[in-house]
Amino acid sequence: MIKLATRIQSVPPSITLTISAKAKAMKAQGIDVCSFSAGEPDFDTPQHIKDAAKRALDQGKTKYGPAAGEPKLREAIANKLRNHNNLDYASENIIVTNGGKHSLFNLMLALIEPGDEVIIPAPYWLSYPEMVKLASGTPVIVDTTEATDYKITPQQLRQAITSKTKLFVLNSPSNPTGTVYTPQEIKDLAEVILEHDLWVVSDEIYENILYDQAEHLSIGAVNPQIFERTIISNGFAKSYSMTGWRIGYLAGPVELIKATSILQSHSTSNVCTFAQYGAIAALEESQDCVQEMLQAFTERRKFILEKIRAIPQLSCPTPMGAFYVFIDISKTGMNSLDFCDKLLESQEVAAIPGKAFGADSCIRLSYATDLTSIEKGMNRLADFVNSI
Ligand code: GLU
Numbered sequence: 001m002i003k004l005a006t007r008i009q010s011v012p013p014s015i016t017l018t019i020s021a022k023a024k025a026m027k028a029q030g031i032d033v034c035s036f037s038a039g040e041p042d043f044d045t046p047q048h049i050k051d052a053a054k055r056a057l058d059q060g061k062t063k064y065g066p067a068a069g070e071p072k073l074r075e076a077i078a079n080k081l082r083n084h085n086n087l088d089y090a091s092e093n094i095i096v097t098n099g100g101k102h103s104l105f106n107l108m109l110a111l112i113e114p115g116d117e118v119i120i121p122a123p124y125w126l127s128y129p130e131m132v133k134l135a136s137g138t139p140v141i142v143d144t145t146e147a148t149d150y151k152i153t154p155q156q157l158r159q160a161i162t163s164k165t166k167l168f169v170l171n172s173p174s175n176p177t178g179t180v181y182t183p184q185e186i187k188d189l190a191e192v193i194l195e196h197d198l199w200v201v202s203d204e205i206y207e208n209i210l211y212d213q214a215e216h217l218s219i220g221a222v223n224p225q226i227f228e229r230t231i232i233s234n235g236f237a238k239s240y241s242m243t244g245w246r247i248g249y250l251a252g253p254v255e256l257i258k259a260t261s262i263l264q265s266h267s268t269s270n271v272c273t274f275a276q277y278g279a280i281a282a283l284e285e286s287q288d289c290v291q292e293m294l295q296a297f298t299e300r301r302k303f304i305l306e307k308i309r310a311i312p313q314l315s316c317p318t319p320m321g322a323f324y325v326f327i328d329i330s331k332t333g334m335n336s337l338d339f340c341d342k343l344l345e346s347q348e349v350a351a352i353p354g355k356a357f358g359a360d361s362c363i364r365l366s367y368a369t370d371l372t373s374i375e376k377g378m379n380r381l382a383d384f385v386n387s388i
Contacts, residue, residue, distance in 0.1 A: 010133065011133060016039070016356070017038070019038075020035065022344075026348070035349075036364075036366050036369065037352055038368075039175060039323065040243045040368055043241040045242050045278070050278065053275055053278035056274035062273060064270060069276060070280070074092075074095075076279075077089075077283065078090050078251075085232075086221040087220045087230075093253070093257055094249055097235075097247075097264070097271065098247070098268055099237065099247065102268070103234075104201065104203065104250075106264065107260065109263055110263060111135075111167060111231075112166060113166075115137075118165075120142070121156075122141045123174075123357040124141070126357055138164070140165070143358070146315075149177075149317055150317070151179055167201060168200045173206035173216070173322040175324060176357045176364040178324050180320040180321040194225055197229070200219055201230075202219050202220065203234075204218060205234055209294060209321055211320055220232060228253070231252035232250065234248065239290050240289065240290065245279070247272075297323050297367070300323070300368075300374055303375070304367045304378065305325065307375075308327060308378070311381070312331075313329070314331070324364050327363050327365065328361055332385060337353045339353065339363060343381065351363045351364065
């Protein structure tokens with residue numbers, strides 16, 4: 001028997017990836033699965049982005065590049081953050097990573113020391129605590145409830161801070177709940193972070209997917225003091241439907257970016273060179289594709305919410321961003337793992353158990369899928385709930 005390293009022994013595999021791979025495999029076997037599992041837009045990557053990557057291939061952009069990313073892409077990202085988010089970054093503040101997940105992982109490895117505490121509001125995206133553990137840190141989970149729209153309050157944040165707290169993880173719009181902090185709420189959290197000299201990482205991967213009157217304020221734009229304590233994580237997967245391309249980025253103080261670049265130079269080297277040219281086109285060319293996808297998500301959100309609200313045993317807050325609904329299933333008397341297992345087994349509907357996100361009385365559905373599948377899947381979900 002192999003004796004694995006302690007650091008990996010307590011880390012479970014990512015349930016989002018496991019369940020979505022299972023649903024895809026069932027589909028490949030000809031099973032009519034309705035998958036609400038992965039947060040993966042069903043649209044093809046926009047043509048102009050693919051064309052730019054193809055051109056780069058033809059032009060021989062097939063060699064090693066700088067570990068921190070193609071200079072042109074780092075510059076395009078800095079411009080985007082300056083113009084779109086009001087964050088005064090230069091190229092040297094940016095590192096291009098293998099997806100948003102990798103940027104967060106790099107950050108944890110570069111910033112967290114054994115014993116450092118990282119505050120994570122629950123429900124959380126399932127990889128945050130595991131990344132902290134892999135970096136030998138201690139995740140400190142702060143539970144939030146539907147009553148506060150699954151938002152951590154400044155009081156809760158203050159109470160969770162100890163002398164060991166190093167970092168606070170903010171994710172707005174949020175995966176899995178779809179909650180969006182208002183600009184005032186962001187300012188109030190910034191105050192607490194500054195009072196205690198913490199670092200904040202703002203995961204802004206869903207920043208472009210906002211509904212109704214929701215507004216995204218990047219915490220680093222609140223004032224120059226919090227800007228100094230902020231690290232931004234973002235990527236191209238959700239806004240431009242580029243999940244398989246694996247391109248993300250981290251923005252922050254030069255010293256930190258240099259440290260993550262050293263990590264990358266010994267681990268992954270550069271992100272796929274020609275893929276980075278697709279990302280440059282995504283940022284520099286028309287943003288109409290982002291708006292078109294948002295329109296489709298808006299329609300799907302309305303539809304799925306109507307379907308959920310027609311099932312009396314289920315409830316959920318209205319998500320203001322991202323493409324998830326986080327449904328309370330406690331009235332069914334089942335826990336989230338049993339619920340999702342039986343739903344997949346009996347109705348061939350894939351959903352993610354809330355337990356993976358730190359909320360066992362809920363399940364997450366991703367509506368980044370077409371309306372026909374949503375309708376079919378929701379009818380099956382209603383049949384399932386009625387049969388309990
Ligand atoms: N972030 C997406 C999700 O939550 C993709 C899967 C993953 O990376 O966890 O479904």
